[in-house]
Amino acid sequence: MTQPVTDTILKVENLSKQYRLGEVGTGTISHDLNRWWHKVRGKEDPFLKIGESNDRSSKGESDYVWALKDINFEVKRGEVLGIIGKNGAGKSTLLKILSKVTAPTTGSVKSRGRIASLLEVGTGFHPELTGRENIFLNGAILGMTKREIASKLDEIIEFSGCQRYVDTPVKRYSSGMTVRLAFAVAAFLEPDILIIDEVLAVGDAEFQKKALGKMQDISRGDGRTVLFVSHNMAAVKSLCTRGIVLENGKKKFEGTIDEALSSYSDAILANSTEVVFDENTNRTGSKKIQFTSLSIQNQNHIKTQEYSIGDDLKITFGIRLNNDEAKSEIAVQIKTADELPIYQMLARDSEFQINHSQTAETYSVTIRDLRLFPGVYVISLTSGNTTGHEVHDFIDNALSFQITDGGHYTVRSLPKSAGLIFLNPEWQKL
Structure with missing residues (x-):
């Protein structure tokens, strides 16, 4: 019996991520042993019960915090999803999990196709390699053949505006040049899902406009999916079709982008005079x-x-x-x-x-x-x-x-x- 065809390209179910606060290495051996002992006996991780919500504005009693807690959503092919929220809401953590940079504590992420992400300046680039070599490296990571990458090489270099420096090691690039090249690589190597964090803010106004136009082409023309995080609400509104609002690590709202932006504004106005x-x-x-x-x-x-x-x-x-x-x-x-x-x-x-x-x-x-x-x-x-x-x-x-x-x-x-x-x-x- 054939499976029904679905255009859902990304599905997130009961996704949670817990972090331990404080200095790295402080008391972790005893906690790790405790976790291992519970695991071999088939029991639940004891530290999953004590974590507190990710509210950076208040002090807590626990050493553990839920950066994300019970996140559920689906993304359709060709959709542009805006993920918005205050600093510390969990947006970057969510994108890192979706990009497989870090693993969730609980829950699952199911995706179909290649994922390209632009999370931080220089992510995925080797500083000692030239811009040209990094293009081929990133393409190989995405599973493309050398011939496929070479066919896109001229477009990538031209779009990035880094023609003069493409054979210079990336460690000598400015942050703006690095972002230009990284975005061009992510956009032109034909990913099925393109994940963009706030990094575009590093580029100048001309490149930001150019990048937003390219993302619109990717979604509307090529039918690819884009997940976009930005504090530029005008860009979010013009680019995204749907939005998710995160607050203290939890999904507060999901709906049309206009409804999501309204929900985000209401949350900020929740305090008094x-x-x-x-x-x-x-x-x-x-x-x-x-x-x-x-x-x-x-x-x-x-x-x-x-x-x-x-x-x-x-x-x-x-x-x-x-x-x-x-x-x-x-x-x-x-x-x-x-x-x-x-x-x-x-x-x-x-x-x-x-x-x-x-x-x-x-x-x-x-x-x-x-x-x-x-x-x-x-x-x-x-x-x-x-x-x-x-x-x-x-x-x-x-x-x-x-x-x-x-x-x-x-x-x-x-x-x-x-x-x-x-x-x-x-x-x-x-």
């Missing part, structure tokens, strides 16, 4: 001066996460002095939801001195006439000494807010991907 920082807050620094609270409000003194273009955004934060420093420097940074920095506001740039006279103090920063395009934005806080050589406290993504519309400036619909800063300059006919 006010937060109190304590010993459980994920922070770094010397602790000499620490933030204690953060809140946001508009020009009407209303605490809200929703703003329009033209509104005022007042950011109020409290600090606590744990030493006797008389002065310090404080910076407030605003980034997009995909962590692209927009503003970094230092007190001294506004000719304001942070002079300490009390153990507990409160400050505010007010942005008048907010000109950010509609979208979700996050606020990060940094305190340090006046020389900039020591960071006392750094809290990343402490609070979030969103711009919803054009306010009193415009009633037209403003697509999120159209820009970052809204301007209405003077226009003239000359």
Whole structure:
């Protein structure tokens, strides 16, 4: 009896990956022996029961953490799947497992056809070999014959733009050149599944546009499958047909790319307009001066996460002095939801001195006439000494807010991907 034909090219079932925290080699022999003893007796790995979720923003009690936990999804032939999530959500770990760079702790990955991946700058390249030799090496790894590789050689070299250096050892390439050649190799050697991590961000704008166009050709023209991880939401939206949102190592959402991007934005906005920082807050620094609270409000003194273009955004934060420093420097940074920095506001740039006279103090920063395009934005806080050589406290993504519309400036619909800063300059006919 013949098996039914299916166009599913990749199937992930109950996939999980556990890591041990701390220094490599600390206490691992006893743990390995314990695991071996359970295995020979046919019992479950005892450490699979104690791992905690992959939440990097909070402290845990266990030495084991689940980088991925119970991931299930299928990918059809010719589909472009976007995998999105915050830093530390498990995206790169998932791609490494799919690329067979590392093995899952539990679960399985079933794939059909050749897989080519571009995970990190220089992955799969031998630094002592020339660019030309590395092309043949990568092709051989993919199972291609020398003749097949040679037939694609000119296209690969031309697309990469590295003609002048193709016979130079790769160790002398810049990171941008390495990514150019690596992408060209991965794209032109005809893989059935192409896996691309954030590495394209290393290339310049021209090459990123060229690479995105090639990935569209691969999926739409050649019917091949692409898995794409990026913090560039505009690129994800234009390229991908479906999306998966990862959060703390778990699959939070799966659906159309528009629905996935909306789910990702909602997750970032899940916190409130006010937060109190304590010993459980994920922070770094010397602790000499620490933030204690953060809140946001508009020009009407209303605490809200929703703003329009033209509104005022007042950011109020409290600090606590744990030493006797008389002065310090404080910076407030605003980034997009995909962590692209927009503003970094230092007190001294506004000719304001942070002079300490009390153990507990409160400050505010007010942005008048907010000109950010509609979208979700996050606020990060940094305190340090006046020389900039020591960071006392750094809290990343402490609070979030969103711009919803054009306010009193415009009633037209403003697509999120159209820009970052809204301007209405003077226009003239000359």
